[in-house]
Amino acid sequence: MHGMLEKDDIIRGLRKLDAKALKAGVVVDLSIYGGAALALAFNIRHATRDVDAVVHSAPDFLRIAAAEVAAEEGWPADWLNDGVKGFTSSKEAMQLMEHFEASPSGGLRIEVPTPEYLFAMKCMAMRPEGLEGSHDISDIKALADHAGIQDVKTALSLVEAFYPSSLIPPKVRFGVEEIMEQVMRGREQE
Structure with a gap:
């Protein structure tokens, strides 16, 4: 291997x-x-x-x-x-x-x-600073499409549906906002 x-x-x-x-x-x-x-x-x-x-x-x-x-x-x-x-x-x-x-x-x-739960998990585990070989950001984008997540508010609500709001670090919130903005821009260009 x-x-x-x-x-x-x-x-x-x-x-x-x-x-x-x-x-x-x-x-x-x-x-x-x-x-x-x-x-x-x-x-x-x-x-x-x-x-x-x-x-x-x-x-x-x-x-x-x-x-x-x-x-x-x-x-x-x-x-x-x-x-x-x-x-x-x-x-x-x-x-x-x-x-x-x-x-x-x-x-x-x-x-x-479910795709929604895996989306929330991936957001919580996100390594935005770029761990070598990390696919977190591309996985989150793909899961957002797969789960039909349309906007930042829905994405954050979905994470909060699985994890208490008090346990969601600011870096996760900011990361989700940035990723979803990229997803929405990408959809507009299609």
Whole structure:
């Protein structure tokens, strides 16, 4: 792997995890966020460095299975990680992902954020100062289009629907305003 997981790589890795869980008779509930969700559920991104996920069941099984998949594929050990935990909201809005719905006898059941929730998450996690390789701003713009967000007020209201206003830093508010102004200018030019 050259540092990036493409959509097909992610699907292959998840199918391997699904097969391992089914063989072991374990149901693994997993929420996938970030670039992987953008690639898998919304076709907004083609590749990502890792799969940001929160495990809701069978974490010990998944840790071992993910390490096996990493070894089989030659991927980094942290290809599947829970670094996103600090950005999830207690008001999250998720949807089941087709083709990964598990069966009572085992497998992987995956959910991804709605486009509105992922938009709010991306805004809260935004790295506007330009972390190398960061896609936050382009992801936010694409999600604004995907979710049909028309203006700054709606965008900020959406972030506040998932995160308490007191926890939204000024840099996020300013960033959202600037990004949405760019989105609206871009729409006017079309």
